[in-house]
Amino acid sequence: MLEIKDLNYWYTNKEDALYNDVNLTFEAGRLYAILGSSGSGKTTFLSLIAGLDVPKKGDVVYDGKSIRKIGMTQYRNRCVSIVFQSYNLLPYMSALENIVSAMEITHSKQKDRRAYALAMLEKVGITKELALKNVQHLSGGQQQRVAIVRAMCCDAQLVVADEPTGNLDEQNSREIILLFKRLAHEQQKCVIVITHEKDIAKECDTILQLKNKTFQLVK
Amino acid sequence: MNFIKRAYKSTKVKMGRTVLLTLVFSAILIFILAGLIIQNASLKAIENASKSTGATVTLSTNIRNAFDRSDNSESDSEEGRPDPGSFQISPVELAIAEELASMDNVASYNYISSTSANAESFDAITSTDESSSENSNSMPGGRMAGMLLGDVTISGTSATDTLSAFTDGTNKLIEGVGLTDEDIDTNNVVIETNLAEANDLSVGDTIEVTSTSDEESTIELTIVGIYESSATVDSRMMQMSTLNPANTIYASYKVANTLKGEDYENTVDSVVYTLEDPGQLQQFVQDAEAAGLDTDAYMLQTNDQMYQQMLQPLENVGDFAEKIVLLVSVAGVVILSLIVILMVRERKHEIGVLLSLGEKRSKVISQFFVEMLIVLIVAIGIAGVSGKYVGNVIGEQLLAQETSTTSEVAAMDGNGPGGAAAFGGRPQGGGGGFQSFRNFGASSSEVATQIKDLDITISLEELVKLGGFGLGIAFISIIIASIGVMRMQPKKILIS
Ligand SMILES: Nc1ncnc2c1ncn2[C@@H]1O[C@H](COP(=O)(O)OP(=O)(O)OP(=O)(O)O)[C@@H](O)[C@H]1O
Ligand SMILES: [Mg+2]
Numbered sequence: 001m002l003e004i005k006d007l008n009y010w011y012t013n014k015e016d017a018l019y020n021d022v023n024l025t026f027e028a029g030r031l032y033a034i035l036g037s038s039g040s041g042k043t044t045f046l047s048l049i050a051g052l053d054v055p056k057k058g059d060v061v062y063d064g065k066s067i068r069k070i071g072m073t074q075y076r077n078r079c080v081s082i083v084f085q086s087y088n089l090l091p092y093m094s095a096l097e098n099i100v101s102a103m104e105i106t107h108s109k110q111k112d113r114r115a116y117a118l119a120m121l122e123k124v125g126i127t128k129e130l131a132l133k134n135v136q137h138l139s140g141g142q143q144q145r146v147a148i149v150r151a152m153c154c155d156a157q158l159v160v161a162d163e164p165t166g167n168l169d170e171q172n173s174r175e176i177i178l179l180f181k182r183l184a185h186e187q188q189k190c191v192i193v194i195t196h197e198k199d200i201a202k203e204c205d206t207i208l209q210l211k212n213k214t215f216q217l218v219k
Numbered sequence: 220m221n222f223i224k225r226a227y228k229s230t231k232v233k234m235g236r237t238v239l240l241t242l243v244f245s246a247i248l249i250f251i252l253a254g255l256i257i258q259n260a261s262l263k264a265i266e267n268a269s270k271s272t273g274a275t276v277t278l279s280t281n282i283r284n285a286f287d288r289s290d291n292s293e294s295d296s297e298e299g300r301p302d303p304g305s306f307q308i309s310p311v312e313l314a315i316a317e318e319l320a321s322m323d324n325v326a327s328y329n330y331i332s333s334t335s336a337n338a339e340s341f342d343a344i345t346s347t348d349e350s351s352s353e354n355s356n357s358m359p360g361g362r363m364a365g366m367l368l369g370d371v372t373i374s375g376t377s378a379t380d381t382l383s384a385f386t387d388g389t390n391k392l393i394e395g396v397g398l399t400d401e402d403i404d405t406n407n408v409v410i411e412t413n414l415a416e417a418n419d420l421s422v423g424d425t426i427e428v429t430s431t432s433d434e435e436s437t438i439e440l441t442i443v444g445i446y447e448s449s450a451t452v453d454s455r456m457m458q459m460s461t462l463n464p465a466n467t468i469y470a471s472y473k474v475a476n477t478l479k480g481e482d483y484e485n486t487v488d489s490v491v492y493t494l495e496d497p498g499q500l501q502q503f504v505q506d507a508e509a510a511g512l513d514t515d516a517y518m519l520q521t522n523d524q525m526y527q528q529m530l531q532p533l534e535n536v537g538d539f540a541e542k543i544v545l546l547v548s549v550a551g552v553v554i555l556s557l558i559v560i561l562m563v564r565e566r567k568h569e570i571g572v573l574l575s576l577g578e579k580r581s582k583v584i585s586q587f588f589v590e591m592l593i594v595l596i597v598a599i600g601i602a603g604v605s606g607k608y609v610g611n612v613i614g615e616q617l618l619a620q621e622t623s624t625t626s627e628v629a630a631m632d633g634n635g636p637g638g639a640a641a642f643g644g645r646p647q648g649g650g651g652g653f654q655s656f657r658n659f660g661a662s663s664s665e666v667a668t669q670i671k672d673l674d675i676t677i678s679l680e681e682l683v684k685l686g687g688f689g690l691g692i693a694f695i696s697i698i699i700a701s702i703g704v705m706r707m708q709p710k711k712i713l714i715s
Contacts, residue, residue, distance in 0.1 A: 043714050052575065052710040077577025088572045088713055090225070092232040104221040105576045134232070162714065 006058035036210030081151035226589035252606030310486035343370035375475025395444030571712030
């Protein structure tokens with residue numbers, strides 16, 4: 001469902017290009033892990049496939065259509081959900097409102113958005129009481145779970161996450177990665193997770209390692 | 220519509236920020252409202268001024284030329300001093316007055332012919348101070364007083380209700396009826412209440428007056444109405460009973476003519492034409508001259524001079540208010556823009572989240588705009604409550620300054636060349652200048668009172684205007700601040 005074609009990117013000059021032109025395909029219903037050393041260009045890659053930045057060379061094709069054609073805003077709105085290391089929730093809202101707002105912004109087809117969001121939050125261990133509190137009053141692990149539920153509740157078929165467990169302890173990390181797994185397998189979404197933790201990567205269906213400017217299939 | 224909900228949430232949760240914005244916005248709006256109130260009040264006052272002076276043109280004998288003629292005749296005078304008779308102003312021929320009355324644009328006209336007369340069957344109101352009557356001889360016009368001044372003024376007119384003394388509220392009819400067209404050929408009169416009380420007179424009674432020039436000529440007058448006068452005059456003038464406002468008897472101009480003598484039949488002292496359209500004053504004068512009015516013998520005076528005199532301070536206040544509104548609006552845009560720019564910077568993370576969710580930038584900006592609207596509505600409320608107070612304080616201050624300068628100007632005008640301004644100041648007086656002279660004493664203070672009436676109130680219209688200004692300011696500052704939002708890169712904000 002997502003094709004990367006001759007993709008390349010550089011920040012200042014072409015000589016410092018981050019990749020040898022990348023060609024990759026990601027499929028629905030699978031959980032992908034991208035490993036790589038610090039500074040290898042993982043986050044940059046994610047921003048390109050998430051429609052947060054435009055490639056310097058090559059193209060990102062979603063369901064056979066270049067995301068440039070779809071339009072970056074439209075692509076982010078309808079096709080992709082992003083989970084950040086720093087959660088990135090709206091600070092003046094409760095967990096529930098964050099999710100319902102995101103569903104409204106992305107025009108989710110879900111009928112009773114509030115009930116659905118509450119049910120999904122309940123599934124990840126966030127009670128209604130917690131869900132109605134201002135989101136800033138939740139713990140890091142709880143906020144990350146809210147951010148993931150936000151991605152789950154939106155209709156986008158592609159979910160990308162940049163070190164979603166970076167700020168969490170081992171126990172929480174495991175729970176989070178299991179959530180992503182369910183998201184891929186139960187909802188038939190394509191989930192791409194960037195991580196540097198091997199334990200996390202092991203849970204994924206496919207592992208890609210970014211090394212020497214190329215993506216190598218590890219698993 | 221999600222951005223409206225977000226705006227509401229954000230405003231509510233970030234109370235501190237909202238309160239701060241509201242206070243700043245209120246302060247700006249209070250100044251604008253004060254400006255608007257003063258501006259509107261001065262506009263209203265200008266309107267009232269034009270209503271009270273009316274759109275009138277006065278036809279009278281050319282006084283300047285009359286004085287010139289008397290100057291020339293001075294050498295003929297045996298005693299080497301001006302002969303009072305030479306001041307006699309030849310009256311306006313009724314035929315000419317009627318010709319002008321038939322012109323376009325004339326809504327109504329009033330024939331004025333005044334004279335003095337001696338009270339026959341009653342006593343005029345007199346000053347109790349006996350010794351002062353000696354002094355009156357030393358005053359200008361004292362000789363006139365000795366020879367021509369009677370006890371009372373017969374103010375001849377064709378209708379009392381259109382006389383300026385009645386329209387501007389100086390005189391108020393309190394009993395009976397005023398004089399109209401139908402009274403022209405009658406001896407009906409309207410007298411002052413003090414005169415009536417002093418002589419135990421009431422509506423229906425008759426009184427007798429005699430001519431000052433011919434003691435044989437006595438006229439019986441029927442009282443049809445009683446008025447109350449609030450006119451004030453100089454105490455020195457009060458000593459001449461003719462000049463006492465209480466001794467003015469309003470009668471048909473024909474009655475005044477009869478008292479003046481046979482020569483005055485079919486004449487008037489002056490005619491006041493009220494025009495339908497105030498803008499037509501100059502046109503009327505031109506038309507009259509084109510129709511062959513003898514400008515050497517007659518003059519037409521528009522009431523512009525007085526109107527302009529009243530207008531000046533009001534226009535100054537209005538201009539000042541307009542500048543306040545403009546200045547504060549610009550300052551408001553600058554201040555609010557800065558605040559919103561800072562606010563947008565502080566909230567860039569939030570903006571990044573929305574952009575990463577695929578929210579349109581226009582909707583992000585709309586959210587800020589709606590937040591500003593919520594603040595604006597509260598601020599208008601605050602400004603509405605306090606703006607009236609501020610407007611009052613500033614308005615009073617301005618008027619206190621403006622009127623004092625105008626009173627000086629008005630006084631100087633009075634001393635102007637030939638004293639013509641004194642007559643022009645109150646054209647409807649007529650009557651050999653007695654009445655004009657008297658009214659002149661009151662005119663400058665009257666200008667001041669009229670302008671003190673700045674009506675400081677907040678109308679719905681002003682609040683709507685204020686809302687417009689607030690909306691404009693909010694809109695412009697959001698537009699300026701949104702340049703920052705347009706340039707924001709969600710990647711840079713969210714991935715650091
Ligand atoms: N805004 C930028 N301007 C210039 N160079 C940048 C910018 N962002 C990243 N880089 C450089 O690009 C390279 C890739 O950065 P990127 O953030 O994609 O690495 P990463 O794999 O995500 O590393 P980490 O594991 O530490 O997060 C790095 O060498 C970095 O220095
Ligand atoms: Mg990174």
